[in-house]
Amino acid sequence: MRFTNKVAVITGAANGLGLDAAQGFAREGAKVLLVDRDPSGEAQAAALRAEGHDARFRQADVTRDAEVRGYVTEAVDAWGGIHCFFNNAGIEGYVRPIVDQDEEMFDAVMAVNVKGVFLGLKHVLPVMLRQGSGAVVNTASTAALVGSAGIAPYTASKHAVLGLTRSVSGEVARQGVRVNALCPGPTDTRMIHSLEDQAGALGGSNDVAERYKAAIPLGRYATPGEVTAMVLFLCSDVASAITGGQFQVDGGRTACPGGSALR
Numbered sequence: 575m576r577f578t579n580k581v582a583v584i585t586g587a588a589n590g591l592g593l594d595a596a597q598g599f600a601r602e603g604a605k606v607l608l609v610d611r612d613p614s615g616e617a618q619a620a621a622l623r624a625e626g627h628d629a630r631f632r633q634a635d636v637t638r639d640a641e642v643r644g645y646v647t648e649a650v651d652a653w654g655g656i657h658c659f660f661n662n663a664g665i666e667g668y669v670r671p672i673v674d675q676d677e678e679m680f681d682a683v684m685a686v687n688v689k690g691v692f693l694g695l696k697h698v699l700p701v702m703l704r705q706g707s708g709a710v711v712n713t714a715s716t717a718a719l720v721g722s723a724g725i726a727p728y729t730a731s732k733h734a735v736l737g738l739t740r741s742v743s744g745e746v747a748r749q750g751v752r753v754n755a756l757c758p759g760p761t762d763t764r765m766i767h768s769l770e771d772q773a774g775a776l777g778g779s780n781d782v783a784e785r786y787k788a789a790i791p792l793g794r795y796a797t798p799g800e801v802t803a804m805v806l807f808l809c810s811d812v813a814s815a816i817t818g819g820q821f822q823v824d825g826g827r828t829a830c831p832g833g834s835a836l837r
Protein backbone atom coordinates (compact mmCIF):
# COMPACT_ATOMS: atom_id res chain seq x y z
CA MET A 575 0.00 0.00 0.00
CA ARG A 576 2.69 2.49 -0.95
CA PHE A 577 1.47 5.92 -2.04
CA THR A 578 4.61 7.16 -3.77
CA ASN A 579 3.80 10.10 -6.08
CA LYS A 580 0.22 10.19 -4.79
CA VAL A 581 -1.41 13.24 -3.25
CA ALA A 582 -3.64 12.75 -0.21
CA VAL A 583 -5.94 15.43 1.21
CA ILE A 584 -7.22 14.84 4.72
CA THR A 585 -9.81 16.96 6.55
CA GLY A 586 -9.96 17.05 10.33
CA ALA A 587 -6.22 16.39 10.14
CA ALA A 588 -5.02 18.41 13.14
CA ASN A 589 -6.17 15.76 15.62
CA GLY A 590 -7.43 12.24 16.13
CA LEU A 591 -8.23 9.98 13.19
CA GLY A 592 -7.39 12.58 10.55
CA LEU A 593 -3.97 13.27 12.01
CA ASP A 594 -3.16 9.57 12.32
CA ALA A 595 -4.23 8.98 8.72
CA ALA A 596 -2.19 11.95 7.48
CA GLN A 597 0.87 10.51 9.21
CA GLY A 598 0.06 7.09 7.74
CA PHE A 599 -0.28 8.43 4.18
CA ALA A 600 2.95 10.44 4.54
CA ARG A 601 4.92 7.48 5.89
CA GLU A 602 3.68 5.40 2.94
CA GLY A 603 5.11 7.98 0.55
CA ALA A 604 2.18 10.32 -0.22
CA LYS A 605 2.35 14.09 -0.38
CA VAL A 606 -0.20 15.19 2.22
CA LEU A 607 -2.36 18.27 2.69
CA LEU A 608 -3.66 18.49 6.24
CA VAL A 609 -6.89 20.51 6.41
CA ASP A 610 -8.45 21.66 9.66
CA ARG A 611 -10.00 24.73 11.25
CA ASP A 612 -7.66 24.12 14.21
CA PRO A 613 -4.37 25.97 13.46
CA SER A 614 -2.36 23.34 15.38
CA GLY A 615 -2.39 21.40 12.12
CA GLU A 616 0.49 23.64 11.02
CA ALA A 617 2.74 22.15 13.71
CA GLN A 618 1.64 18.64 12.72
CA ALA A 619 2.55 19.31 9.08
CA ALA A 620 5.88 20.78 10.18
CA ALA A 621 6.60 17.62 12.20
CA LEU A 622 5.98 15.52 9.09
CA ARG A 623 8.28 17.78 7.03
CA ALA A 624 10.96 17.32 9.72
CA GLU A 625 10.66 13.56 9.10
CA GLY A 626 11.39 14.25 5.43
CA HIS A 627 7.83 14.08 4.10
CA ASP A 628 6.14 16.48 1.70
CA ALA A 629 3.38 17.92 3.91
CA ARG A 630 1.37 21.15 3.97
CA PHE A 631 -1.33 22.55 6.20
CA ARG A 632 -4.36 24.55 5.09
CA GLN A 633 -6.56 26.14 7.71
CA ALA A 634 -10.15 25.81 6.54
CA ASP A 635 -13.66 25.38 7.85
CA VAL A 636 -15.20 22.50 5.88
CA THR A 637 -18.66 24.08 6.13
CA ARG A 638 -17.63 27.06 3.98
CA ASP A 639 -17.70 26.59 0.23
CA ALA A 640 -14.92 29.11 -0.48
CA GLU A 641 -12.62 27.51 2.09
CA VAL A 642 -13.23 24.04 0.65
CA ARG A 643 -12.42 25.37 -2.84
CA GLY A 644 -9.32 26.89 -1.27
CA TYR A 645 -7.92 23.62 0.05
CA VAL A 646 -8.63 21.85 -3.24
CA THR A 647 -6.83 24.60 -5.17
CA GLU A 648 -3.88 24.49 -2.77
CA ALA A 649 -3.36 20.75 -3.33
CA VAL A 650 -3.73 21.00 -7.10
CA ASP A 651 -1.45 24.05 -7.38
CA ALA A 652 1.21 22.41 -5.20
CA TRP A 653 1.20 18.92 -6.61
CA GLY A 654 -0.98 18.80 -9.75
CA GLY A 655 -3.82 16.57 -8.52
CA ILE A 656 -5.55 14.73 -5.69
CA HIS A 657 -5.47 10.92 -5.64
CA CYS A 658 -6.75 10.15 -2.14
CA PHE A 659 -9.30 12.17 -0.17
CA PHE A 660 -10.11 11.38 3.46
CA ASN A 661 -13.29 13.44 3.99
CA ASN A 662 -13.20 13.11 7.75
CA ALA A 663 -13.80 16.28 9.80
CA GLY A 664 -16.67 15.84 12.23
CA ILE A 665 -18.13 16.92 15.54
CA GLU A 666 -20.16 14.96 18.07
CA GLY A 667 -22.65 17.52 19.39
CA TYR A 668 -24.41 16.98 22.67
CA VAL A 669 -25.22 13.74 24.51
CA ARG A 670 -28.83 14.37 25.55
CA PRO A 671 -32.34 13.04 24.96
CA ILE A 672 -33.90 14.54 21.83
CA VAL A 673 -36.22 16.78 23.85
CA ASP A 674 -33.16 18.48 25.36
CA GLN A 675 -31.14 18.78 22.13
CA ASP A 676 -30.88 22.35 20.89
CA GLU A 677 -31.44 23.66 17.41
CA GLU A 678 -28.15 25.52 17.18
CA MET A 679 -26.08 22.41 17.91
CA PHE A 680 -28.24 20.32 15.56
CA ASP A 681 -27.42 22.80 12.79
CA ALA A 682 -23.71 22.75 13.69
CA VAL A 683 -23.54 18.93 13.60
CA MET A 684 -25.32 18.83 10.25
CA ALA A 685 -23.12 21.61 8.88
CA VAL A 686 -19.81 19.89 9.68
CA ASN A 687 -20.76 16.23 9.31
CA VAL A 688 -23.07 16.45 6.29
CA LYS A 689 -22.50 19.76 4.48
CA GLY A 690 -18.73 19.50 5.04
CA VAL A 691 -18.68 16.04 3.45
CA PHE A 692 -20.96 17.24 0.63
CA LEU A 693 -18.75 20.24 -0.17
CA GLY A 694 -15.63 18.07 -0.08
CA LEU A 695 -17.15 15.67 -2.60
CA LYS A 696 -18.46 18.52 -4.76
CA HIS A 697 -15.05 20.17 -5.09
CA VAL A 698 -12.59 17.25 -4.95
CA LEU A 699 -14.39 14.93 -7.36
CA PRO A 700 -13.96 17.19 -10.41
CA VAL A 701 -10.19 16.94 -9.91
CA MET A 702 -10.35 13.13 -9.72
CA LEU A 703 -12.71 12.92 -12.70
CA ARG A 704 -10.28 14.99 -14.80
CA GLN A 705 -7.50 12.59 -13.79
CA GLY A 706 -9.68 9.53 -14.45
CA SER A 707 -8.72 8.10 -11.06
CA GLY A 708 -9.03 8.65 -7.35
CA ALA A 709 -10.34 7.23 -4.09
CA VAL A 710 -12.47 8.93 -1.46
CA VAL A 711 -13.17 7.74 2.07
CA ASN A 712 -15.96 9.58 3.88
CA THR A 713 -15.95 9.18 7.65
CA ALA A 714 -19.32 7.92 8.83
CA SER A 715 -19.53 5.87 12.05
CA THR A 716 -21.19 2.77 13.44
CA ALA A 717 -23.79 5.42 14.34
CA ALA A 718 -24.55 5.41 10.60
CA LEU A 719 -25.64 1.77 10.79
CA VAL A 720 -27.76 1.57 13.94
CA GLY A 721 -29.47 4.01 16.28
CA SER A 722 -27.53 5.59 19.12
CA ALA A 723 -29.79 6.74 21.95
CA GLY A 724 -28.60 10.11 23.30
CA ILE A 725 -26.86 11.34 20.14
CA ALA A 726 -29.73 11.51 17.65
CA PRO A 727 -28.43 14.54 15.69
CA TYR A 728 -24.97 12.94 15.30
CA THR A 729 -26.58 9.62 14.34
CA ALA A 730 -28.76 11.31 11.73
CA SER A 731 -25.74 13.13 10.30
CA LYS A 732 -23.76 9.92 9.95
CA HIS A 733 -26.70 8.12 8.29
CA ALA A 734 -26.63 11.00 5.81
CA VAL A 735 -22.93 10.39 5.11
CA LEU A 736 -23.85 6.88 3.98
CA GLY A 737 -26.53 8.30 1.67
CA LEU A 738 -24.01 10.66 0.10
CA THR A 739 -21.43 7.88 -0.24
CA ARG A 740 -23.78 5.39 -1.86
CA SER A 741 -25.28 7.89 -4.29
CA VAL A 742 -22.04 9.51 -5.36
CA SER A 743 -20.20 6.19 -5.74
CA GLY A 744 -22.66 5.30 -8.49
CA GLU A 745 -22.08 8.61 -10.26
CA VAL A 746 -18.32 8.30 -10.64
CA ALA A 747 -17.46 4.57 -10.70
CA ARG A 748 -17.23 4.31 -14.51
CA GLN A 749 -14.80 7.22 -14.55
CA GLY A 750 -12.26 5.47 -12.33
CA VAL A 751 -13.17 7.05 -9.00
CA ARG A 752 -14.13 5.05 -5.91
CA VAL A 753 -16.08 6.41 -2.93
CA ASN A 754 -16.45 4.45 0.30
CA ALA A 755 -17.61 5.10 3.85
CA LEU A 756 -15.60 4.34 6.96
CA CYS A 757 -17.58 3.29 10.03
CA PRO A 758 -15.40 3.42 13.11
CA GLY A 759 -16.79 2.27 16.41
CA PRO A 760 -15.54 3.92 19.59
CA THR A 761 -11.93 4.88 18.96
CA ASP A 762 -9.43 6.39 21.34
CA THR A 763 -9.49 10.09 20.39
CA ARG A 764 -10.78 13.31 21.98
CA MET A 765 -14.25 12.63 20.61
CA ILE A 766 -14.95 9.42 22.50
CA HIS A 767 -13.70 10.98 25.72
CA SER A 768 -16.04 13.94 25.16
CA LEU A 769 -18.95 11.51 24.78
CA GLU A 770 -17.88 9.67 27.95
CA ASP A 771 -17.65 12.95 29.88
CA GLN A 772 -21.01 14.20 28.66
CA ALA A 773 -22.74 10.88 29.40
CA GLY A 774 -21.09 10.72 32.81
CA ALA A 775 -22.22 14.23 33.71
CA LEU A 776 -25.76 13.48 32.52
CA GLY A 777 -26.08 10.23 34.47
CA GLY A 778 -23.94 11.21 37.43
CA SER A 779 -21.68 8.20 36.86
CA ASN A 780 -17.94 7.81 36.44
CA ASP A 781 -17.85 4.35 34.86
CA VAL A 782 -19.03 5.31 31.37
CA ALA A 783 -15.81 4.27 29.65
CA GLU A 784 -16.01 0.82 31.25
CA ARG A 785 -19.63 0.44 30.14
CA TYR A 786 -18.85 1.58 26.60
CA LYS A 787 -15.98 -0.91 26.42
CA ALA A 788 -18.08 -3.72 27.90
CA ALA A 789 -20.50 -3.31 24.97
CA ILE A 790 -17.68 -4.07 22.49
CA PRO A 791 -16.94 -7.78 21.91
CA LEU A 792 -13.22 -6.95 21.66
CA GLY A 793 -13.49 -5.32 25.11
CA ARG A 794 -11.67 -2.11 24.15
CA TYR A 795 -11.73 0.92 21.93
CA ALA A 796 -9.98 0.78 18.56
CA THR A 797 -6.76 2.74 18.21
CA PRO A 798 -6.42 5.48 15.57
CA GLY A 799 -3.79 3.32 13.87
CA GLU A 800 -6.26 0.47 13.46
CA VAL A 801 -8.66 2.86 11.73
CA THR A 802 -5.90 4.32 9.54
CA ALA A 803 -5.12 0.82 8.27
CA MET A 804 -8.65 0.65 6.80
CA VAL A 805 -8.39 4.15 5.31
CA LEU A 806 -5.10 3.33 3.59
CA PHE A 807 -6.48 0.03 2.31
CA LEU A 808 -9.60 1.68 0.85
CA CYS A 809 -7.50 4.40 -0.82
CA SER A 810 -4.99 1.93 -2.24
CA ASP A 811 -5.04 0.14 -5.56
CA VAL A 812 -5.49 -3.12 -3.60
CA ALA A 813 -9.12 -2.03 -3.13
CA SER A 814 -9.65 -1.46 -6.88
CA ALA A 815 -13.06 -3.21 -7.04
CA ILE A 816 -14.41 -1.72 -3.83
CA THR A 817 -16.77 1.23 -4.07
CA GLY A 818 -20.02 2.34 -2.47
CA GLY A 819 -19.40 0.25 0.63
CA GLN A 820 -19.30 0.90 4.35
CA PHE A 821 -16.49 -0.58 6.38
CA GLN A 822 -16.66 -1.06 10.12
CA VAL A 823 -13.63 -0.91 12.39
CA ASP A 824 -15.54 -1.48 15.59
CA GLY A 825 -14.27 -4.53 17.48
CA GLY A 826 -17.51 -6.38 16.65
CA ARG A 827 -19.81 -3.80 18.26
CA THR A 828 -22.47 -3.66 15.54
CA ALA A 829 -22.31 -7.42 14.97
CA CYS A 830 -22.98 -8.21 18.65
CA PRO A 831 -24.52 -5.11 20.26
CA GLY A 832 -24.43 -5.16 24.03
CA GLY A 833 -21.36 -7.35 24.25
CA SER A 834 -21.90 -10.95 25.27
CA ALA A 835 -24.43 -13.08 27.15
CA LEU A 836 -21.46 -15.05 28.43
CA ARG A 837 -20.13 -12.24 30.63
Ligand SMILES: NC(=O)c1ccc[n+]([C@@H]2O[C@H](COP(=O)([O-])OP(=O)(O)OC[C@H]3O[C@@H](n4cnc5c(N)ncnc54)[C@H](O)[C@@H]3O)[C@@H](O)[C@H]2O)c1
Nearest residue numbers: 586589590591611612635636663664715758760761763765
Ligand atom coordinates in the same frame (compact mmCIF):
# COMPACT_ATOMS: atom_id res chain seq x y z
N1 LIG B 1 -13.43 8.74 17.87
C1 LIG B 1 -14.49 7.97 17.68
O1 LIG B 1 -14.86 7.15 18.55
C2 LIG B 1 -15.26 8.02 16.37
C3 LIG B 1 -16.16 7.00 16.09
C4 LIG B 1 -16.87 7.05 14.90
C5 LIG B 1 -16.68 8.09 14.01
N2 LIG B 1 -15.81 9.08 14.31
C6 LIG B 1 -15.65 10.16 13.34
O2 LIG B 1 -14.28 10.29 13.00
C7 LIG B 1 -14.02 11.60 12.53
C8 LIG B 1 -12.80 12.14 13.26
O3 LIG B 1 -13.11 12.28 14.63
P1 LIG B 1 -11.98 12.13 15.77
O4 LIG B 1 -12.39 11.00 16.62
O5 LIG B 1 -10.66 12.13 15.15
O6 LIG B 1 -12.30 13.47 16.60
P2 LIG B 1 -11.36 14.75 16.89
O7 LIG B 1 -12.25 15.70 17.57
O8 LIG B 1 -10.12 14.29 17.56
O9 LIG B 1 -10.97 15.28 15.45
C9 LIG B 1 -11.88 15.97 14.63
C10 LIG B 1 -11.13 17.03 13.86
O10 LIG B 1 -12.06 17.68 12.98
C11 LIG B 1 -11.79 19.08 13.03
N3 LIG B 1 -12.98 19.83 12.66
C12 LIG B 1 -14.16 19.89 13.31
N4 LIG B 1 -14.99 20.73 12.68
C13 LIG B 1 -14.31 21.23 11.62
C14 LIG B 1 -14.64 22.15 10.59
N5 LIG B 1 -15.83 22.75 10.54
N6 LIG B 1 -13.72 22.41 9.64
C15 LIG B 1 -12.50 21.83 9.69
N7 LIG B 1 -12.13 20.95 10.64
C16 LIG B 1 -13.03 20.66 11.59
C17 LIG B 1 -11.38 19.33 14.48
O11 LIG B 1 -10.68 20.55 14.63
C18 LIG B 1 -10.52 18.11 14.76
O12 LIG B 1 -9.18 18.33 14.42
C19 LIG B 1 -15.31 12.40 12.78
O13 LIG B 1 -16.04 12.49 11.57
C20 LIG B 1 -16.04 11.53 13.79
O14 LIG B 1 -17.43 11.75 13.76
C21 LIG B 1 -15.07 9.08 15.46
